[in-house]
Amino acid sequence: MTDASLQDTTYEASMGDYFALLKPRVMSLVVFTALAGLFVAPVPVHPFIAFVGILCIAVGAGASAALNMWWDADIDRIMKRTVGRPIPSGRVQPEEALAIGLALSGFSVVLLGLAANWLAAGLLAFTIFFYAVVYTIWLKRSTPQNIVIGGLSGALPPMIGWAVATGTVTVESALMVALIFMWTPPHFWSLAIFVKSDYGRAGVPMLTETHGRRVTRNHILGYMVALVPVSLAIAFTSIGGPIYLVTAVALNLWFGKACYDVWARASEDEAEADRFALERRAFKVSLAYLFLHFTALMAEAALRGVGFGGW
Amino acid sequence: MAIKVEHELHERRKGRNIGLLLLLIGFVGIVFGLTVVKVLQLGEAGKFERFDHVARPQLEPATQSTEGSE
Known part of the structure; x- marks a missing residue:
């Protein structure tokens, strides 16, 4: 076979295939919170x-997603949801994904350091490392608490955004991280309850599969309760204010009720009968919960700029 | 004889090559934009003005003080 004929069949x-490696949908949440x-x-x-x-934060998030796809290609091939991804479908070679992931990681961190400051760059490097190594390589296949601890990488972008502007890490940025960190478990697990997944077949220990739905429901409510003080504490920092406080109280009542309903399910048969209506609602409310929290913070900041907002 | 040899591969990779071109143009734009912003943030140009391949004695404080004392 000549080189020409080999290329014809490849x-x-x-x-677009390379872009898909960067998980653009996940990137949108990262961009918003950053x-x-x-x-x-x-x-x-x-x-x-x-x-x-x-842009650097988005590219860094994309780079860690490419590294995730490189490492997880074996289990992505097994699961229905992920079989169409660039590597399992054969559109991109694993080595290409690794090269793109490493190159974009270095590129985004160095450019952020030069454009803003090295604290922000260091935080971005830590975020990429945490997602690619701590979550993907270590935790994902070893513990059902994988998404809880791994969620830290998804929670860090607002701290990086804050560091780009201020060059510091403060209680405000730490609380924004804590908000996303505590929000991730009830958000993800309410989805995990109603989505038919094949994590078990792929050997990934998701809480719904290792401990069952009852335990998952308990965890959802537990994390929701732990989320409330974090959400309210932000109101009393320099970035909070009355608009944020009122929004946060309303959102906690709303999401709290949705999580309580998921927890208070009488039986799994009932959930199957209404096709997980309460779990679907809790998932939708969780999206609004996070989006509106950050929108309220931005509204406070915008009003502060014109002499209003804040305490 | 054609100077440029066209191969089927060129056509097949056209999309990728155009994409790469756009990325490189974007990168150049970012570096240029950052340079402009960073330089303008330095404030008054006189504060960081230095020799630009041509000797400019007026920028040399030592020269000025010597001239003044004579």
Whole structure:
């Protein structure tokens, strides 16, 4: 077989295939929360530096997603939800994903350091390391608490955004991280209850499969209760204010009720009968919960800019 | 004889090559934009003005003080 005939039979990956490696949908949440962290910070940032900072955070998140797909290609091939991803479907070679992941990681961290500061760059490097190594390689296949601890990498973007603007880590940015960190378990597990997954077949110990739905429901309520003080504490920091406090109280009541309903299910048969309506609702409310918390913080910051907002 | 040899591969990789071109242009734009922003943030140009391949005695404080004392 000549080189020419070999190339004729090989699929040529397109830019779209490489882009899919970066998990663009996950990237959108990262961009939103990082932007919020940057926007609520008390130090003004030049719009172009803010743009480059957010771009670096997004590319860093994409890089860690590419590394995740490289490592998880074996289990992605087994699960229905992931079998269409670029590597298991044969559109991108695993070595390519590894190279792209490593190159974009280095690129995003160095550029963020040069554009903003090295604290923000260090936090981005830590986030990529935590997602690719601590979550993907270590925790994901070893403990049902994988998404709880691994959730830290998804929670860090507002702290990086804040660091881009201020060059510091403060109680405000730590609380924003804590908010996403405590929110992740009830958000993810309410989804895990109603989505038919094949994690078990792939050997990934998800709580719903290792301990069952009853225990998962208990965990959802437990984490929801732990989430409330974090959410309310932000109201009494320099980035909080009455608008945020009222929003947070309302959102905690709303999401709290949704989680309580998921916990108070009489039986699994009842859940099957109404096709997990309460769990689906809790998942939807969780999305609004996080989005509106950060929107309220940004509203406070915007009003503070014109002489209102804050305490 | 054609100077450029066209191969079927060129056509097949056209999308990828255009994508890479756009990425590189974007990268150049980012580096240029950052340079402009960072330099403008330094404030008054006189504070960081230095020799630009041509000797400029007026930028040298030692020269000025010597001239002043004479």
